[in-house]
Amino acid sequence: MQIQGVEMNSNRIVGKSVPRKEGRHKVTGRSKYVDDMVLPDMLFGATVRSQIPRGRIRKITFNPGIAWDEFVIVSAKDIPGKNCIALIGDDQPCLANEFVNHPEEPILLLAHPDCHVLPKAVEAVSIEYEPLPAIFTIEQSERRSEVVWGEDNIFKTYLIEKGDLDGVWEKADHIVEGEYTTGAQEQLYIENNGMIAAFDAAEGITVWGSLQCPYYVHKALMTLCDLSAEKVRVVQMETGGAFGGKEEYPSMIAAHAALLAIKSGKPVKIIYDRMEDMAATTKRHPSRARHRTAVSKDGKILGGEIDFTIDGGAYLTLSPVVLSRGAIHAGGPYYWPSVRIHAKAVATNAPPHGAFRGFGAPQSLFAMERHMDRIARAVGLSPVEIRRRNFLQPGQTTTTEQVVREPIDLGKLLDRALEVSDYHAKKQRFANESRLGATKKGMGIAAFLHGAGFTGSGERNLGSVVGVEGCADGSVRVLVSSTEFGQGTKTVLSQIAAEALALPYENVSMAQPDTSEVPNSGPTVASRTVMVVGKLVQSAALGIRQTLISSKLLGEIYSADEFRAACQDYVAGRGEFQCWSRYETPSDIFWDDQKYRGEAYAAFAWAVYIAEVTVDLTTYSVSVDDFVALQEVGKVLHPLLARGQIIGGIAQAIGFSLYEKVVWQNGRMQNSQMTNYIMPTSSDLPPIRVLFEELGNVYGAYGAKGIGELPMDGPAPAIVNAVEDALNVPFDSIPLLPEDIMDGLDKDGLAATGQDRGVCSRGVVR
C-alpha cells in the first residue's frame, strides 16, 4: 500500500530514550535464548568435523567402546534435497561427502538423549584421509600453485574506475605507496551459536535459534530438505549478540539440527561450546590493501590505484558482498579526481570468513586512513591538513561517481572533534614531554564514512516487505523479520510505528520473528534496519491510520483511546487488519552493476574519531587514554541506544586494533578460547566520548541513517596513527600487539627520522 507521508507535528516518541522493549526480561533473566528452551523427548546433537585442511575422505570408522546403536547418525547421504547451504552460491556443502576443504568442516552428525556422552562419541569417530596440499594466505592463493576453488582461486573481482588515472602520475609531485594488512577477528558474541529443530511429516520442519536472518535460514532449509516454503518455519529466539557472526552460519547449524530431527523423528538441540564456535564458525576476512597515490605539492590527491584483497576461506559464502562494501569504502571520505580500485576475494583452506560488523569497510578504511597519514608525512603536511584538503564536498562525486547530495561539512566535523579532544594542545604537549621517559603519548585521527543499507541494487533486489497490524484488542503490532540482538531493533521500530500513528510507545508491540507470521523484511544487517525497514514500518503504520480514517472510524485528530476503539471496531467488523509496505527504489537512484558505478548507498553516515594513546616502552603495550567519536548519522531516534551502539562498536574496534589476534596453524584457529583470544574488559577501555551531529536525511525513517557498523571503521586507524605519532614509527598491520611494537622499534630504532619506508617522493616539479 502506498500512502503519502503525513507530516507529524510533534516528535514526542522519536528522539526520546524510551525503555527498551525487552529490557525488563533481560535484566531479570527471563528472556528465553535458544539454550533456555527445552522440548519433550529432545535429543542433543554434535558435529564430527574435519581434522585436516584439505583432502579426500577415505574411510570413516566408528571405534568400539561407544554404544553406537543409541545414537542417531547422519551423513551427507541422508540429505533429502541438495547438499549445500544455499546463499549466494551453492558451493558450500552442508556435510562433506568426498572432499574436505578446511579444518572443522562438518562431516557427520550425531544425536543422543544425553548431551554428556556426545564429546566422547565425536572423538571415537576416526576419519582416514588422503591429504591434499592446502593454502593458507592471500599470497599462496594468488600464486595458484594449488587451485582450491574454481579455476583460479578467485571468488570475485570488482573494478571501480573513475577519471583518467594514467595521466596523473606525470603531474604528481609525490607518489606515495603503502601496504596495509588486517587480521581475522572473531565476533565473540557472548551467547554461542545454537539451534533446535523439530520435524513433523505434515507440518514440515521448524527451527528455533540464535540468528540474525530468519529468511536466510528459511531459504537454506528449503533447498537442503527439498521442502516448500510453507513447510519450513524459522523462529528467532532472544539472541545474545551477533555482530554479523549470526548472519550466515546459523543456516549451517539449522541444517544440521534439521537433518538429525528428520532422521530421528525427535526434536534435536545443537548448542556449540565456545571452542567449537570460535574454531568452526566465521570470522572477519583478513585483508591486504595496497595504495599508490599521486599527490600534488599542496597535498591534493590527484588520483590513485588501490588494490584490495580479502581472504574468503574455503567457500564463497558472503565474500562477494563483503568485498563490494570494502571496495566502495576504500577511497574513504575523500575526493578522488581519478581512481582505479581493483578488488578481489580469494580462496584459502581456512573455514569461510564471513559477516562481521563493518563488512569489509573496517579493513579498507584502515588502509585508507593509515595511508592519509603516510601521505601527510610525504608531503610535509599535518594529518589534520591533509584530510581537510581532500574531504569530499557536497556536489562532488565519490569513487563510484555518486554525487554527494547531503550538506555534509567534514571540515566542520573535524574542527569540532579537534576541539573536543583538545587535539592541538595535547599533540604539542606530548611532542615536548615524550622525548624522554618510559612512556610516549600520541594523538591519531580517522575520518570516514559508512554507507547505510544494501549496496547498489541490493535493496531493490531484496524488495523488503513490512506489515503493521491493528489487533483485536486495539493495540498495534509490527510484523518484520528484522531481529533484535542487542542493537534495539524492537525498541526503535516500535518508536517509529508509535510516532507514525501518534500513539503511546507502550501501545505498540513487536511480533516474534517467525517466518510463519512475519513477512521478509530482509536480513538484519548492513546498518539497514532503522533506515530502510524503519521507513517501511512508518509507511505501513500510516496505512493503518489512513484506513481507519477513510473508513470513518477515526477522525484526523484522535486520542489513544479513540484509536483503540476504532481499531477494535474495524477488526470486529471486517476481520484481520494488516497493512503492508514494500520497498520501492527511489526514482533518482542509479546503479550499474557491471561498471560498479552510481549510487552505491541511499545515504552515508560520516565521522571523525580521535584517539589518544600511551605506549609503554617497557612493556610495549598501548593503552587508549581518551577517545572522541563524532558522527553525523541523521536524526538520532533513540539517543541512549545510539550511544550504546557507538561505544560498543568502538570497544570492539579497539579489540580489533590492539588485542584480538587469531593464531592460525594450517588453517585452524589455535586460540579458540576466551583465555587466549583476548577481547577488551572493562579495565581496558578508555572513557569514550560520543557526539552526534544531526544534518537530517530525507530518506530514512524520520531522518535516520544507519549507525550500527560505523563505529567499527574508525578506531583502528585512529589508534595506529596515534601510535605512529607517539613513536615516529609506522605500523601498517593490525592487530598491533606489544611484540609487533617491540619488533618495529628494534627495526627502526627510537630515533627514527620519520622517513617512511615505501614512500618515494619526487620532489617539487618546477
Next chain:
Amino acid sequence: MTDSREGRARAEISFSVNGEPKTVHVYPMERLLDVLRQQLQLSGTKEGCGEGECGSCAVLMDGILVNSCLVPVLQAAGSSVITIEGLSAGETLHVLQEAFLECGGAQCGICTPGMILAAVHLLNGTPEPTTQEIREGLSGNLCRCTGYSQIIDAVAEAARRGTTA
C-alpha cells in the same frame, strides 16, 4: 565438556537458592551452572565460555561472586546461592536492574545476569565505588555489546541511589 558423572553415584545435596531450600539428586561433580539451569529451571544464569573467563554464569554463593561453570555442585552443599531470579521481588526490580534498564546497561542481555550479580557483589563491599573501582570490579565479566560505559553508568547510578542486596 567432560563427563562429570562417569563411574559415580548420584548424591543428595541440599542448599538454598534465592532463599528457598532445595534438595537435588546429582552427580557430585556436576557443574552448579547445569544444576541451576536444568534441574532447578533457573535459566537466567547463562553459559558463555565454560572456563571461567566471561562471567556470564556468575552467581553469589554465600555472598561471594563465583563462576558457576567452575563450581562442582558438591561445593555448593549447605551454601546460600543467589541467582538473577532472586534479585527482583515479583515485578519490583532491584535497584541495579532498574539502573541497567535506565542507563542502557543491557543490550543483547546475555551477559546481563552475571554482570548485575557482579555489580551487586561490588556494591556490597564498596557501596560508593569510584569509576575505576567499578571498572575493576566488573573486569571479570565480559560484555561484547556495550563497551561497558553504560554498564558503568548504571552501577554508579545504583550506588548513588543506594542498594539493598
